[in-house]
Structures are given as C-alpha cells and as structure tokens.
Amino acid sequence: MKIAVFSDIHANILALNAVLEDIKREGLDDMYCLGDLVGYGPYPNQVIETIKDNNIETIMGNYDQGVGFDLDDCGCAYKTKEEQELGDKSLEWSKNEVTDQNKNFLKNLKGKIELEIDGRKLLLVHGSPRKINQYLFFDHPEKSLQRMIDQYEADILICGHTHIPYVKYLGDKLVINDGSVGKQKPYNENQELYSREAKYLLLKLNNGNIATEIRSIRYDYKKVASDIEKSKLPNEFAKTIRGGSKDGD
Numbered sequence: 001m002k003i004a005v006f007s008d009i010h011a012n013i014l015a016l017n018a019v020l021e022d023i024k025r026e027g028l029d030d031m032y033c034l035g036d037l038v039g040y041g042p043y044p045n046q047v048i049e050t051i052k053d054n055n056i057e058t059i060m061g062n063y064d065q066g067v068g069f070d071l072d073d074c075g076c077a078y079k080t081k082e083e084q085e086l087g088d089k090s091l092e093w094s095k096n097e098v099t100d101q102n103k104n105f106l107k108n109l110k111g112k113i114e115l116e117i118d119g120r121k122l123l124l125v126h127g128s129p130r131k132i133n134q135y136l137f138f139d140h141p142e143k144s145l146q147r148m149i150d151q152y153e154a155d156i157l158i159c160g161h162t163h164i165p166y167v168k169y170l171g172d173k174l175v176i177n178d179g180s181v182g183k184q185k186p187y188n189e190n191q192e193l194y195s196r197e198a199k200y201l202l203l204k205l206n207n208g209n210i211a212t213e214i215r216s217i218r219y220d221y222k223k224v225a226s227d228i229e230k231s232k233l234p235n236e237f238a239k240t241i242r243g244g245s246k247d248g249d
Helices: 013-026 044-053 062-068 081-097 100-107 142-151 221-230 236-242
Strands: 002-006 030-033 113-117 120-124 156-159 166-170 173-177 198-206 209-217
Touching: 002 013, 013 044, 013 198, 013 209, 013 221, 044 081, 044 100, 062 081, 062 100, 081 236, 142 156, 142 166, 142 173, 156 198, 173 209, 221 236
Parallel strands: 002 030, 120 156, 156 173
Antiparallel strands: 002 198, 113 120, 166 173, 198 209
C-alpha cells in the first residue's frame, strides 16, 4: 500500500495543487494532511476548500487552531521581537481573511490519526503526540521519541510542524517528519534554504517492507511571492518563499 502524508501548507494553494497533481500521478492509495493549512500565505480559503473538496483526512495544526478559534496566539515559537511582530500580523490577517464557514472547518479538525497498514501501526500528529505545537526535530532525544511511540503502541510516528523533513530509525520503529508543502525552512544556522520546492512524504508498506521518500515538487513560487506582496501580508513572507529570509513558523 502506498500513501502520501503532507502538512504545513500555510495558505500556499499553488504548492498544494502541485503536490496533489504529483500524488495523482503516483497513483497512491490514500493521503493524509497533518495540518497548518493557513498562515503566512495569501490563499487560506482556497487551501481549506481544496482540502474539503478532496475529502482529505486532516489533523488540526497549531495555526489552524489559532485562526479557527480566533485566538491571540498561534502557538508558534518566535526567536526575536521582529519575528513575533511579523507573526502577529500574519495571524490577524488570516483571522480576518478566513470565512466563518472555513473557521468552523478548522475548529473541527482531528487531534491525531491512527492507522494500521500491512500490520504496522501508524500514528500521525501535527507537532507531537503530547502537544500540538511541540517540535520534534531530528536531534530530539531518542528516549523521549521512544516513550511517545510506546505510549500509543505505534510502529511509525509521522509528524510535521518543523517544516524540515527527516527519516529516523529507532530499532524497528520509525519517526518521520514530512517537511512542508508551502513554506520551506532553513536547514542550518546560516539560514540557508535547501529548496524552494514543496515537500511531502511518500510511504510504501508491503509484506513487512517499508520504503520512504521525501518528494520535492516544483511550483510557481514567484507567483506566490508576488501575490503576498500584493496583499496586506508583510513582504518579509515573500522573501521566505523566494528562498531568502526567516520569519518564524
């Protein structure tokens, strides 16, 4: 069985459409979304409606929670005052832009998804099994990851939220981050971006064998950046889309 898992679209409909087209070409059996449909990008309603139209089983991300419930905080981890101010502007713009009907959709998203495929138990979350906005980076303590997996008796834990994809083996267990569809993150302290492409996870399970692939899909990021600049969102978010700056998560 082949499935796709993706997350952190962040109101980038061009990236989402490119991923969905690739999934269709791959002929996958099913697909799942780990949340953060909105925030930072200029097309929040289009993204939500595309998820709904395609009946994609979806988890609530921290940004979905913030916009859906009209909160004052998106649960993001900003490192500087400047990042916080930009994040606040994004949250306010998104809350004003998303329709009441789509906010209701965000409010009713799931907290986690549990699956069993080919005898393997999968646990899908946005941040971590413990908290919607907890970051599980590649260097997260292995004992902690093992406890999370054991708590849910899972074989494979798949998360998003960090925007940085990885595949990590813990003995016969597996922890995977699916990256980000719509908002790439720097992969090192020098703030160098590894790609401007949309990322998603392709997972194959067959007769006890597991194959993982983090796929990179091109899309018209220049158009997205231009539309950000035409909106009332901060122009700094356009720099990020083009592969230049940092602005939180």
